Amino acid sequence: MEAVAGAFAAGAVCSVQNGAGNEEIIAELVPQVIRGTTLPAGHLVEPGHVSWDNKGPTDIGPFEPKPAPMERVRELAELCTSAGMPTTAHEDARPVQWRKVVFNAASNAVGALTGLTHGRISEYGPTRELAWAVMAEGRAVAEAQGIVLESPEEFFEYAARKDMGYDHKPSMLQDVEAGRETEIEFLNGAIAAFGEAHGVDAPLNRALTALVLGVEYRWREQGR
DSSP states (O other): OTTTGGGGTTSEEEEOOSSSSHHHHHHTTOSEEEEEEEOOEEEEEETTEEEEEEOOOEEEEEOTTSBOOHHHHHHHHHHHHHTTOOEEEOSOOHHHHHHHHHHHHHHHHHHHHHOOOHHHHHHSHHHHHHHHHHHHHHHHHHHHTTOOOOOHHHHHHHHTSTTTTTTOOOHHHHHHHHTOOOSGGGTHHHHHHHHHHTTOOOHHHHHHHHHHHHHHHHHHHHTO
16 A cells, blocks of 8 residues: 555545455555455465355445545445446445454454364354354454444354355465465454454454464464
8 A cells, every 4th residue: 555555645445355454554545445345255276267166245335534435435336346246335334344354253263273164164063162252252342333233143154055155265274274474463353452442352352363373473483
């Protein structure tokens, strides 16, 4: 963003990156920001070849501290939809964004640490129980911000179906297997940080953040 911020001096930047806290960083550099979330999932098969594992919608809306006008949000949604990526414009996109934050905090971190696909996390009792507890913390943090979520647990169940994302490796697991830096601080770490700011403790999310950061630390020690 530092490199291209000048190009957006009279425009808006939309983020659909996983997690929470991305828009705050972008807003330090540009005048208008659009928050959002996108649900298509995939994986890299080989250079130039990506498998689209799960089609899904995209939702966007103004980022409240430095919002883009709704007309620009709607224009972007229409352009994305016409290009084949169904996108909905919302006056308040926080509920759909945080639903995915909470879902990903469970699926990604648990998958990264166990090597399990989304469906296997759901069907194995101990990891399923952990995922539900992680989502409960995330829901509490969202509610403390006045965000009313549709059930992330139902979303988790839906994504774990055999005909959906059962065999999909969460993106953080793909990062761990490739030795890449993960998004942990914008998922579980963000839930813990937003929770602290709003008086809600999130010890499981804090613990998962520390564990995944420990994996990254081991890589650096090994020179990976």
